[in-house]
Amino acid sequence: MEKIFQRFITTENSNRICEEMKQKTETFSSTKIVLIFIYLLTYLSIFLLIPIECKGAPNKGDFFTYEAREYITNGEGGYAGYDEEMKSSGRYEIVEVNGEEAVVHYTWAWTYTSDTEPTAHASRDDRITFSRITGEYISGFDLDENIPGRKNVWFWINPNVEIGERVKILDKEYEVTGTRVTVWSKYLPRTAIELTYSGTFHRDDDYGRFTATYTDKYYMDIESGYIIAERYYEHDEGYSEGYYSEFDWIFEFDTTDSSYDRNLDYLLFSGVYILLPLGVVGLVYGTYYLVRWAPRHVTTMNYSDLVIRRQKKGKPLPTLCGRTSQFFEPFLEDMVNKAHSAGDRVAVAVSNNYLIGIAIYHKDAKIGTILANDTDVTEHLRKYIGTKDFFSEVRHKPISPPSQLGVYGAFGYASYGYPKMPTADVDAYNIYETHKILVNESIQPEAYDTSIVRIMKKEDLPAVCELSKKVYKLKGEKWFNALLKHGDLGVVAILNGKIVGFAFATLVNEYARLHSLTVAPAYRSRGIGKELMRARLSLLSNLGATWAMVEIADWNLPSLRIATTFGFQPRGKMYVETIRTKRVKRDIVRR
Structure with missing residues (x-):
């Protein structure tokens, strides 16, 4: 509070008076000294009688x-x-x-x-x-x-x-x-x-x-x-x-x-209104996390001891048994590591310590990849990672056809939640689009224009992300960083000092997977896609690759023509399956 009363004497006045007294003491008579002392004593007495305002004295406006x-x-x-x-x-x-x-x-x-x-x-x-x-x-x-x-x-x-x-x-x-x-x-x-x-x-x-x-x-x-x-x-x-x-x-x-x-107790305030709510949120989230990602023991028509669980970062995959994927088994470990680095969700289906299925949910693209032949396994994995749309190597039927139901019969089928027995030509999911899987079993080095295409550097990622955003409406920073972190080969096409295209390739031993070829819309039909393909094949061949695969949407005729030009032949299909009953407008981006 601001002081109202003023003291009759200040520190400066006291010092001045004392200094004057000191100077005059030598010449003043004892009588004058006594008079000065009485005067000063009186002055100080008046000063002490003046009420001194306390800290916090009330003021007008309070x-x-x-x-x-x-x-x-x-x-x-x-x-x-x-x-x-x-x-x-x-x-x-x-x-x-x-x-x-x-x-x-x-x-x-x-x-x-x-x-x-x-x-x-x-x-x-x-x-x-x-x-x-x-x-x-x-x-x-x-x-x-x-x-x-x-x-x-x-x-x-x-x-x-x-x-x-x-x-x-x-x-x-x-x-x-x-x-x-x-x-x-x-x-x-x-x-x-x-x-x-x-x-x-x-x-x-x-x-x-x-x-x-x-x-x-x-x-x-x-x-x-x-x-x-x-x-x-x-x-x-x-x-x-x-x-x-x-x-x-x-x-x-x-x-x-x-x-x-009215001073706040900030420590207690922070504890009650910040730390405590955060603790409650953390407890709720922690409980949800433990329940949400707890391993699930399920029984299906083909597996009596199936476990659906999250694949933790840094942990090796269960033993491969050839029942997960026809084309992707060489790349599964690499796919999982990249997904973890990008912050994506990964789950596996395990029976007797063997890998029966694997699922990845790509958060930035908002789509999953589920590799499992069995429909029941696929459905459990889909629910576990929480996706509606996903890439799959097979066109899933609801479950095994009626002729293979064996002792389960109609009762066994109904026990899995299906309203009636399926027919052999019924599909479990609807389809968004289909992709061809093309394979080249004899990679040959290809000469490419080094004035246009070069190996991608980490400094190129901002421009690559911007181009990805322009083409696919998502930047994918985490994903592209994960690709380079785990050794993917990246190449960029540059015209007039500007990155106008990029492409990646994964190499595991002698097996290669080409993916993510992208060219800016304004620079298409200029041969840039072919140069990016030549560059990847040449670099992969020099690194010891002998076999390569690529997935291309059936509607993407220019990319299909480029692939077949360089010796790729159709060997299989990828399906974008969905549980949606109505088609929604969305961009499908393959990871």
């Missing part, structure tokens, strides 16, 4: 608003189930300061309700005057009574107090029980000075004859001394209308707005 609630609860005997409540609100503001005196304008209103009395209302608009130094009322009417008479205001104290000190509030001496305690006021933890008063009294009034024990606590702002909250608790035991009765009388007062800070 204000607070409040809400309060007084109620009876926990009634027993004659007060069992009894309800009584009074709610109030108000505003106090210092509107005038005259030296030591402060004038407060206040307004308040309350509403009273109970089970036995009619609802009552009251309000008041008035002024009081109190001492800014001692806190005593000087004049006015407050708290429904004519206050003056050696009583102190209830809403302000001198904040320069210590634990154990006595502080007067109204007509009682409260003990300072804490100078930095935390009180919860209006759902916020506030740092405050705590003042406590406890006592016992006997009640003989409309409520009955009771012995009451109570504790009253005031919480004042540590800097200004103004009120933050009050907590009054009273327990009454006695008789009401001849019945033994008990009840609790509680009064809760909280400031709702103020000109002073």
Whole structure:
């Protein structure tokens, strides 16, 4: 709070006077020295009699608003189930300061309700005057009574107090029980000075004859001394209308707005409103994660001990048995490692420690890849990774045809949730599009134009991502970084200093998989796609590759022509299967 009173003497004045005295002492007579001493003593006496404003002295414009609630609860005997409540609100503001005196304008209103009395209302608009130094009322009417008479205001104290000190509030001496305690006021933890008063009294009034024990606590702002909250608790035991009765009388007062800070306990606030919610969210997510990704033991028509589980990063795949994929088995480990690096989800289906199926959900492309011949295995993997659309090597039927159901019969089929027996030509999923799998079993080095195509560098990735965004509407930063991290061969086509095309190839031993050939729309039909193909084949041949495969959508005739030109022949199909019953517009991007 800004100081109002000025001292009659400052440090500079004291130093000046002492210096003058020092200079004149040698020539002044003893009489003059005595006179000066008396003068200085008088001067200092006047100075000491001037009231010194305390830290946090009230100033004009200081204000607070409040809400309060007084109620009876926990009634027993004659007060069992009894309800009584009074709610109030108000505003106090210092509107005038005259030296030591402060004038407060206040307004308040309350509403009273109970089970036995009619609802009552009251309000008041008035002024009081109190001492800014001692806190005593000087004049006015407050708290429904004519206050003056050696009583102190209830809403302000001198904040320069210590634990154990006595502080007067109204007509009682409260003990300072804490100078930095935390009180919860209006759902916020506030740092405050705590003042406590406890006592016992006997009640003989409309409520009955009771012995009451109570504790009253005031919480004042540590800097200004103004009120933050009050907590009054009273327990009454006695008789009401001849019945033994008990009840609790509680009064809760909280400031709702103020000109002073009402300092927050930031540590507790952070713990309750930041760390605790984060902890709860973390606990919920952790529980969800454990349940969501817990291994699932399932039984299908062909496997009685199938386990669907997440393939953890860095863990080797289960033993391959030739039942997962016709074309991709050499690349499975590499595909899984790249998926983990890109943050994608990977799951496996295992039976007797053998890999029966594998599923990857590519988050950026929002599509899966599921390699499993068995429809039931495929469906369990699809649900596990959470995808609606996925690439697959086979066109899945609902389950084995009826002639192969064996002892399961129709009952066994129904037990898997299918409404009726399938026919042999029924498909389990709808189709978005189909891709050809083309294979070249004798890679030959091809001369390519090195003035256009070169090996991709890490510095090229921003431009590659931008081109990918332009063509496929997704940048794929994580995916492209994963490709280079795990040793994929990347090449770029450059015209006029600008990357206009790119392509990748995966090499595992002597097996290669070509993928992601992309040319900017404005530069197509210029032979750039062929140069990117030549470059990859040449580099792969030099690295020892003898066999290569590529997947191309059936509608992509230009890419199909390029592939066949370089000796690739159709050997299989990839299907984009979906559980959707209605076709939606979306871009299909192969990873």
